[in-house]
Amino acid sequence: MREVGIVGVGMTKFGVLGRVTSRELATTAAREAMEMANIKREDVDAIYNGILSPDIFEHQMHSAPGIPDYLGLNNIPSTRVEAACASGGLAVMQGIISVASGLYDTVVATGSEKMTNLPTSHVTEALAMCADDVYEVSLGITFPGAFAMVARAHERKYGTNAEMRAAVAVKNHKHGLHNPLAQFQKEITIEKAMNSLMIADPLTLYDCSPITDGAAAVVIVPWEKAKKMDGPKMKVSSFAQASDTMSLHDRPDITGFKTTQVAARKAFERANLKVTDIDFVEVHDCFTIAELVALEDIGFFEKGKAGSATLAGDTTRGGYIPVNISGGLKSKGHPIGATGVSQVVEVFKQLNGMAGQRQLKDVNYGMTQNLGGSGSTIVCHIFERGD
Amino acid sequence: MREVGIVGVGMTKFGVLGRVTSRELATTAAREAMEMANIKREDVDAIYNGILSPDIFEHQMHSAPGIPDYLGLNNIPSTRVEAACASGGLAVMQGIISVASGLYDTVVATGSEKMTNLPTSHVTEALAMCADDVYEVSLGITFPGAFAMVARAHERKYGTNAEMRAAVAVKNHKHGLHNPLAQFQKEITIEKAMNSLMIADPLTLYDCSPITDGAAAVVIVPWEKAKKMDGPKMKVSSFAQASDTMSLHDRPDITGFKTTQVAARKAFERANLKVTDIDFVEVHDCFTIAELVALEDIGFFEKGKAGSATLAGDTTRGGYIPVNISGGLKSKGHPIGATGVSQVVEVFKQLNGMAGQRQLKDVNYGMTQNLGGSGSTIVCHIFERGD
Numbered sequence: 001m002r003e004v005g006i007v008g009v010g011m012t013k014f015g016v017l018g019r020v021t022s023r024e025l026a027t028t029a030a031r032e033a034m035e036m037a038n039i040k041r042e043d044v045d046a047i048y049n050g051i052l053s054p055d056i057f058e059h060q061m062h063s064a065p066g067i068p069d070y071l072g073l074n075n076i077p078s079t080r081v082e083a084a085c086a087s088g089g090l091a092v093m094q095g096i097i098s099v100a101s102g103l104y105d106t107v108v109a110t111g112s113e114k115m116t117n118l119p120t121s122h123v124t125e126a127l128a129m130c131a132d133d134v135y136e137v138s139l140g141i142t143f144p145g146a147f148a149m150v151a152r153a154h155e156r157k158y159g160t161n162a163e164m165r166a167a168v169a170v171k172n173h174k175h176g177l178h179n180p181l182a183q184f185q186k187e188i189t190i191e192k193a194m195n196s197l198m199i200a201d202p203l204t205l206y207d208c209s210p211i212t213d214g215a216a217a218v219v220i221v222p223w224e225k226a227k228k229m230d231g232p233k234m235k236v237s238s239f240a241q242a243s244d245t246m247s248l249h250d251r252p253d254i255t256g257f258k259t260t261q262v263a264a265r266k267a268f269e270r271a272n273l274k275v276t277d278i279d280f281v282e283v284h285d286c287f288t289i290a291e292l293v294a295l296e297d298i299g300f301f302e303k304g305k306a307g308s309a310t311l312a313g314d315t316t317r318g319g320y321i322p323v324n325i326s327g328g329l330k331s332k333g334h335p336i337g338a339t340g341v342s343q344v345v346e347v348f349k350q351l352n353g354m355a356g357q358r359q360l361k362d363v364n365y366g367m368t369q370n371l372g373g374s375g376s377t378i379v380c381h382i383f384e385r386g387d
Numbered sequence: 388m389r390e391v392g393i394v395g396v397g398m399t400k401f402g403v404l405g406r407v408t409s410r411e412l413a414t415t416a417a418r419e420a421m422e423m424a425n426i427k428r429e430d431v432d433a434i435y436n437g438i439l440s441p442d443i444f445e446h447q448m449h450s451a452p453g454i455p456d457y458l459g460l461n462n463i464p465s466t467r468v469e470a471a472c473a474s475g476g477l478a479v480m481q482g483i484i485s486v487a488s489g490l491y492d493t494v495v496a497t498g499s500e501k502m503t504n505l506p507t508s509h510v511t512e513a514l515a516m517c518a519d520d521v522y523e524v525s526l527g528i529t530f531p532g533a534f535a536m537v538a539r540a541h542e543r544k545y546g547t548n549a550e551m552r553a554a555v556a557v558k559n560h561k562h563g564l565h566n567p568l569a570q571f572q573k574e575i576t577i578e579k580a581m582n583s584l585m586i587a588d589p590l591t592l593y594d595c596s597p598i599t600d601g602a603a604a605v606v607i608v609p610w611e612k613a614k615k616m617d618g619p620k621m622k623v624s625s626f627a628q629a630s631d632t633m634s635l636h637d638r639p640d641i642t643g644f645k646t647t648q649v650a651a652r653k654a655f656e657r658a659n660l661k662v663t664d665i666d667f668v669e670v671h672d673c674f675t676i677a678e679l680v681a682l683e684d685i686g687f688f689e690k691g692k693a694g695s696a697t698l699a700g701d702t703t704r705g706g707y708i709p710v711n712i713s714g715g716l717k718s719k720g721h722p723i724g725a726t727g728v729s730q731v732v733e734v735f736k737q738l739n740g741m742a743g744q745r746q747l748k749d750v751n752y753g754m755t756q757n758l759g760g761s762g763s764t765i766v767c768h769i770f771e772r773g774d
Contacts, residue, residue: 021521059524062470062516062759065631075645076629076630077628082449083449097484100490133445134410262462
């Protein structure tokens with residue numbers, strides 16, 4: 001496989017965006033990424049789009065050809081991939097594979113979702129369809145319930161308590177203050193988070209990421225080509241994907257996700273890197289407990305230690321490992337298909353000194369972990385500075 | 388890119404299959420393909436699944452991890468791709484790219500759909516969501532209506548009439564007689580087809596493919612590996628994908644699909660072959676007019692000539708170019724996500740002398756054309772004998 005790089009990124013505001021389609025959002029993000037990369041429209045060989053359910057949110061299937069259509073790029077291949085909340089990460093990965101293979105020279109990978117057309121209860125019901133319909137959804141489970149079970153199990157085994165979970169939300173809201181594209185720019189306190197509305201015991205409102213519209217995009221080219229380009233860039237060090245049982249009850253242990261463990265290990269092996277080489281990480285904090293579990297599964301902390309580390313400030317700016325400097329899903333928002341791509345956008349901005357007030361110093365390697373369903377799909381990427 | 392081959396195929400019965408999920412159907416087809424290829428479960432590196440809408444048909448999103456789950460292959464990557472009725476062909480293509488890239492050595496590409504849970508009117512409404520929701524679906528279009536417009540335009544420009552369209556249905560039903568996995572084994576007559584229920588003027592019932600459950604699967608490996616394997620095999624000569632505007636009204640001409648023209652031309656170029664090198668073809672006859680348009684767009688016949696050629700018997704067994712020997716979508720059935728994979732299954736069986744009573748003689752090159760939406764996505768493959 002050829003080495004591959006990213007040479008431009010784009011991202012819309014994340015939030016409640018009103019009367020706009022995911023197709024328009026994806027087009028906006030893609031255009032911004034293409035402008036940053038300084039590539040012409042006719043240079044784009046193919047598009048990949050990660051999106052969860054244009055079917056249910058927008059009464060539109062077969063959404064991928066709409067993006068080149070609106071970009072004036074008709075006739076190039078445009079492919080939709082769906083892996084629940086990992087759809088965006090997977091679109092980036094399929095784009096990388098297609099460039100690494102030698103098939104395409106310039107690919108735009110986008111992620112998008114327009115969720116706020118539906119009432120919250122309908123969105124929650126729709127998202128639940130990413131769990132196992134046969135054994136879980138039909139019995140009434142939704143994702144707050146699934147992750148509440150993970151939180152309970154983790155609390156029983158390791159003592160990870162409400163304060164530790166709240167510390168994740170407080171930290172990510174603090175980070176999001178400096179991200180103008182984030183859905184929320186609003187600090188919260190441990191007390192406020194712990195005393196917020198109970199959603200699925202023990203998870204409260206501030207343990208949960210919001211419902212969001214938005215899109216993000218990246219431009220992928222062979223590294224040989226990227227090196228010759230003047231603009232910002234980063235190299236793809238490695239990527240990996242893993243799957244697990246659809247149902248939580250089929251797994252021996254739900255205090256961690258084996259998919260994250262497998263995908264992260266593969267990503268480290270393929271990049272010939274260790275966890276200690278990573279300078280910052282964007283992980284999938286759909287719920288606060290998911291961030292803690294991800295940090296343990298990747299190996300930044302021993303099992304059961306991420307909660308106290310978060311309380312101690314180890315995962316904030318200037319800490320041992322800065323986590324979700326973008327604000328994470330919690331504060332940046334979680335437009336399902338866009339999330340995994342927006343993680344890559346954040347790594348790109350940090351590695352190129354483009355992160356404004358939230359810029360980290362001396363960062364060489366950034367990592368992403370994007371989760372789908374109850375961890376039934378995980379996609380991890382590692383990137384390195386391109387200069 | 389590495390050269391790639393296919394070394395095993397599987398396919399369930401196509402039809403109204405009762406109380407079974409698409410996950411079970413895909414698993415069944417995948418297992419059959421793996422058995423034919425004589426590979427062990429632990430040899431499978433990744434799965435791709437083409438499926439249109441488990442969301443709407445089965446209340447299940449994020450369906451791809453369910454397949455390795457049921458196969459006992461947990462933790463390998465499993466990716467869903469969706470491109471309307473071209474989802475299956477696209478799953479095969481993504482599988483080919485991932486093996487050609489060097490990333491994976493053994494990939495199972497599956498296609499599946501369980502459609503008959505819903506009443507016919509609901510299925511038609513769901514399928515319509517593959518057209519442009521903004522400009523077409525919101526105004527009441529469904530696919531019989533869209534292809535009726537294509538048929539009208541083709542009739543006005545080239546004189547392609549009801550008898551010519553009926554001849555496609557008669558021929559495909561005749562071919563399907565010898566396919567035990569086809570939904571229908573039933574001969575019809577030109578008169579019966581022309582006098583059947585009017586669905587969307589000028590298309591009658593027998594101009595339309597049916598609503599179907601089913602799955603198909605293929606095993607993809609590097610050609611270097613395939614050559615050393617004892618069982619049946621075929622080589623991937625080339626593949627190509629193209630997109631077009633979502634809406635029909637945005638195209639200068641609807642008597643053909645530019646996507647088919649572009650994808651077929653690329654496929655011929657990449658394989659260094661001409662249309663006259665192809666011995667038989669499986670094209671996407673979702674409606675009879677679609678088969679005629681596809682044959683002209685690929686280049687088997689001049690524009691406007693496929694109808695009279697079909698009436699003259701040029702597209703049947705023993706004719707100039709045997710088309711849809713499997714029975715095509717019309718007789719074999721059209722379980723959306725499975726269709727594109729089942730086309731590849733038919734080419735494999737023909738090239739390996741495994742097609743039973745419908746076996747063609749002296750065939751070296753077979754081609755597939757899989758269409759999504761109103762031709763907004765096309766995927767073409769060319770395959771050659773592996774012995």
